[in-house]
Amino acid sequence: MTPKHNGDDRESSSDSNGLMGYRKSWKVDDTDDATGNEIPIIDLSNPNRSQLIEQLYEACSTWGFFQLINHGIPSHLLTSFRHAMCNFFALPYDVKLQLKRHAKNARGYFDDELTKRKRDWKEAIDVGAPGSRDWNLPDDDVQNACLDGYNQFPSGDECPNFRDVIVEYFQQCSKLSSHLARLMTLALSGIEINDEEIEMFLERMEAEHTSYLRMNYYPPCSTEGNNHKPGSSGALGISPHRDAGFLTILLQDDDCHSLQVARFEDDDDIEDDDKWVTVHPVPDSLTINTGDMAMICSNGRFRAPLHRVLTDPEKKRYSAPFFYNPGYNELIAPFACFCKEVIAEDLGEPSNNDATGCDDETNNIRELQALKYHPCLWGYFRALRFAGDLTDLGVEIQTSHYKMESKSSHIEKQRRFLELVNFEEPFDVERYRHVLASAEDIQT
Numbered sequence: 001m002t003p004k005h006n007g008d009d010r011e012s013s014s015d016s017n018g019l020m021g022y023r024k025s026w027k028v029d030d031t032d033d034a035t036g037n038e039i040p041i042i043d044l045s046n047p048n049r050s051q052l053i054e055q056l057y058e059a060c061s062t063w064g065f066f067q068l069i070n071h072g073i074p075s076h077l078l079t080s081f082r083h084a085m086c087n088f089f090a091l092p093y094d095v096k097l098q099l100k101r102h103a104k105n106a107r108g109y110f111d112d113e114l115t116k117r118k119r120d121w122k123e124a125i126d127v128g129a130p131g132s133r134d135w136n137l138p139d140d141d142v143q144n145a146c147l148d149g150y151n152q153f154p155s156g157d158e159c160p161n162f163r164d165v166i167v168e169y170f171q172q173c174s175k176l177s178s179h180l181a182r183l184m185t186l187a188l189s190g191i192e193i194n195d196e197e198i199e200m201f202l203e204r205m206e207a208e209h210t211s212y213l214r215m216n217y218y219p220p221c222s223t224e225g226n227n228h229k230p231g232s233s234g235a236l237g238i239s240p241h242r243d244a245g246f247l248t249i250l251l252q253d254d255d256c257h258s259l260q261v262a263r264f265e266d267d268d269d270i271e272d273d274d275k276w277v278t279v280h281p282v283p284d285s286l287t288i289n290t291g292d293m294a295m296i297c298s299n300g301r302f303r304a305p306l307h308r309v310l311t312d313p314e315k316k317r318y319s320a321p322f323f324y325n326p327g328y329n330e331l332i333a334p335f336a337c338f339c340k341e342v343i344a345e346d347l348g349e350p351s352n353n354d355a356t357g358c359d360d361e362t363n364n365i366r367e368l369q370a371l372k373y374h375p376c377l378w379g380y381f382r383a384l385r386f387a388g389d390l391t392d393l394g395v396e397i398q399t400s401h402y403k404m405e406s407k408s409s410h411i412e413k414q415r416r417f418l419e420l421v422n423f424e425e426p427f428d429v430e431r432y433r434h435v436l437a438s439a440e441d442i443q444t
């Protein structure tokens with residue numbers, strides 16, 4: 001499948017929901033063959049566990065994407081969830097605007113997201129794990145506040161059953177994520193039982209995760225009269241990006257297939273359409289991808305893949321990624337059992353690791369590697385990403401800033417941020433600007 005670019009410079013028409021001001025547009029050409037079928041398909045019900053684990057290792061370390069079948073989320077729930085999403089986006093624009101996210105609340109409705117500093121052609125609503133972990137409390141209860149803010153749902157009159165269905169789907173995704181994260185770490189070690197450090201990390205993530213469910217609606221993007229010009233930059237549903245968290249569970253649209261994954265490592269190839277592969281969803285599957293934090297934990301063995309979403313001139317598209325994210329306080333570092341050096345807890349310099357790698361006790365089959373990343377404080381990474389979604393802060397924070405050889409100031413800034421931050425309060429860019437701002441990373 002080849003994306004076509006429509007290359008004149010006329011602005012596309014304004015959508016009734018207020019998506020305005022795009023120039024040019026990418027669309028999907030459905031006439032080409034479906035190269036996307038190369039994305040691995042993994043059956044979670046496979047009774048042969050060592051085969052399952054091997055398939056996961058292969059998928060996460062090559063594509064970073066796979067389609068999961070027999071995942072255990074009941075199909076009636078997927079159907080109700082899809083209906084709930086459609087009903088929500090069909091609400092009048094002013095009703096959705098009342099739920100708009102803002103500088104002190106990352107959760108809610110939006111139609112102005114920037115990905116890599118470009119505006120996306122979509123509307124969305126984010127719903128996240130409540131600070132209290134108790135879905136029975138009112139959404140705006142003070143105990144529910146956390147760095148990401150608090151949830152905003154339409155009323156039961158506006159969108160009957162919406163909250164109930166979303167909460168049920170969210171809980172199912174949390175359960176599935178924690179199961180997948182465990183299998184992925186076993187795949188990393190290549191063994192039946194995780195080492196203690198990894199097991200404790202998984203338990204903390206299960207108890208303290210700061211995941212959120214994003215529901216996306218991509219309206220058709222009118223491109224009439226535009227000329228195709230491959231390689232030029234135009235409106236995309238979402239610009240190329242990597243997901244920041246540990247893993248993503250994505251429910252795709254059955255009808256409109258416009259998610260693409262990069263088959264290249266070098267970001268310089270981003271404009272080359274032939275290097276993008278469409279992920280055609282297998283019926284009843286969920287599309288899974290690894291995120292930046294899994295890449296750091298695995299010391300780069302797992303790949304956080306670059307992906308993008310094209311626009312379609314005629315079809316609407318709905319999708320829902322569930323981002324499984326660690327606790328805000330979590331310092332994400334390469335698992336020590338895979339590395340020749342370790343970093344002290346005070347974030348000091350790396351020192352030699354006492355671990356022996358393929359040791360007798362755990363039978364860890366992977367060789368020890370040189371340490372590739374500094375520890376990354378998830379709450380800091382997330383706060384900067386959220387701040388960047390709302391306002392143009394200059395260079396977006398990336399895992400490359402955490403590479404051992406990087407001289408980025410983020411390592412020092414996250415240390416200062418950790419001393420000040422209260423993760424039980426919504427993030428406020430202005431309050432932390434003096435810590436976060438520095439000439440080379442953030443424009444004030």
Ligand SMILES: O=C(O)CCC(=O)C(=O)O
Pocket residue numbers: 214216238243250252259307309319320321
């Ligand atoms: O809509 C999709 O298929 C993917 C969405 C996505 O990549 C994201 O929201 O991060």
Ligand SMILES: [Fe+2]
Pocket residue numbers: 241242243307321
């Ligand atoms: Fe994504």
